[in-house]
Amino acid sequence: MTAAKANTPMFSRIALIGIGLIGSSISHACRRANLAREIVGSSATAATRQKALDLGLISEAFDNAADAVAGADLVILCAPVGAYAAIAAAIGPHLTPGAIVTDVGSVKAAVVRDVGPHIPAGVHFIPGHPIAGTEQSGPEAGFAELYDNRWCILTPAADADPAATAKLKLFWERLGSQVEIMDAVHHDLVLAITSHVPHLIAFNIVNTAAHLERVTDSEVIKFSAGGFRDFTRIAASDPVMWRDVFLNNKDAVLEMLGRFSEDLTVLQRAIRFGDGDVLQRMFTDARSIRRSIIQAGQDTAAPDFGRSRPADPPSPAKR
Numbered sequence: 615m616t617a618a619k620a621n622t623p624m625f626s627r628i629a630l631i632g633i634g635l636i637g638s639s640i641s642h643a644c645r646r647a648n649l650a651r652e653i654v655g656s657s658a659t660a661a662t663r664q665k666a667l668d669l670g671l672i673s674e675a676f677d678n679a680a681d682a683v684a685g686a687d688l689v690i691l692c693a694p695v696g697a698y699a700a701i702a703a704a705i706g707p708h709l710t711p712g713a714i715v716t717d718v719g720s721v722k723a724a725v726v727r728d729v730g731p732h733i734p735a736g737v738h739f740i741p742g743h744p745i746a747g748t749e750q751s752g753p754e755a756g757f758a759e760l761y762d763n764r765w766c767i768l769t770p771a772a773d774a775d776p777a778a779t780a781k782l783k784l785f786w787e788r789l790g791s792q793v794e795i796m797d798a799v800h801h802d803l804v805l806a807i808t809s810h811v812p813h814l815i816a817f818n819i820v821n822t823a824a825h826l827e828r829v830t831d832s833e834v835i836k837f838s839a840g841g842f843r844d845f846t847r848i849a850a851s852d853p854v855m856w857r858d859v860f861l862n863n864k865d866a867v868l869e870m871l872g873r874f875s876e877d878l879t880v881l882q883r884a885i886r887f888g889d890g891d892v893l894q895r896m897f898t899d900a901r902s903i904r905r906s907i908i909q910a911g912q913d914t915a916a917p918d919f920g921r922s923r924p925a926d927p928p929s930p931a932k933r
């Protein structure tokens with residue numbers, strides 16, 4: 615590759631539909647790697663559009679997605695997945711032939727169902743999901759390093775254009791990620807256990823603690839380092855985004871919750887009957903998974919994981 619070619623942006627106009635944590639981080643990482651000549655965007659509220667302009671995340675803001683995608687050769691849906699069907703219906707007739715349409719949604723089969731029918735022939739639809747995030751939201755929350763050394767999963771249909779898939783794969787690699795290609799239904803099953811059920815447990819345990827009558831709120835906060843604190847970080851995640859995840863990955867989440875309940879019952883019985891061997895074996899197995907994640911470079915063994923001081927950048931966490 616010549617030096618001139620290496621410096622040529624991959625896309626001439628990227629349209630971000632939704633400019634929160636994920637969209638703004640894409641903008642930062644695109645600028646870092648010079649991936650777009652121009653980045654424009656659209657979001658639901660005027661306040662976010664203005665903030666995105668002020669932060670230099672986009673050069674032009676549109677109050678409707680249809681205008682934002684005109685002339686774009688890459689369109690990235692970065693809104694909560696519950697909004698995708700309406701966005702796709704609005705942008706479909708305005709997409710440029712040859713453009714790539716992708717997304718970052720945390721579920722994939724529902725995205726194929728909601729977006730796919732609105733994509734005209736000649737436009738390449740390749741769903742995606744960066745497995746990277748924090749509990750923060752909004753355009754100020756983004757940072758260029760969010761995707762570094764994280765996985766991004768692409769779920770192209772069997773008949774998707776291989777060249778478009780390869781281009782999108784390269785785009786995510788240049789954003790800093792490693793890319794894996796898989797089927798949308800399989801993605802939803804994997805993410806149900808690695809992300810969706812853990813979030814549900816965190817939301818639930820924080821609410822359970824809040825509803826206790828014999829332990830005061832101040833005790834819960836004072837003694838939170840006993841494990842509760844890490845759940846509160848996950849439970850601080852955006853309620854709208856997570857509502858849409860559970861509404862749109864119902865079957866896989868219910869399947870994994872069933873498995874989870876069965877294993878919880880085993881632990882419950884072991885505690886009731888004083889079976890220390892079962893407890894120790896299950897805790898030892900769980901501990902080895904944590905070590906494998908650190909060895910795979912997907913987290914750090916640093917003791918302050920997830921507890922950065924307010925002045926620090928947000929701590930990247932797997933989603």
Ligand code: NAP
Pocket residue numbers: 631632633634635636637656657658659660661662663679692693694695697701718719720721743744745746747748749750751752753852855859933
């Ligand atoms: P976020 O920070 O809350 O940002 C959401 C953005 O979507 C905002 O700019 C919002 O606009 C915009 N939006 C909402 N409804 C819209 C609509 N109808 N049309 C256009 N824009 C709309 O959320 P996020 O964390 O970036 O999440 C965005 C997507 O990334 C979700 O699909 C989520 O599943 C996925 N994801 C999230 C994470 C994570 O850790 N957060 C990780 C991986 C993937 P306003 O601000 O104007 O309301």
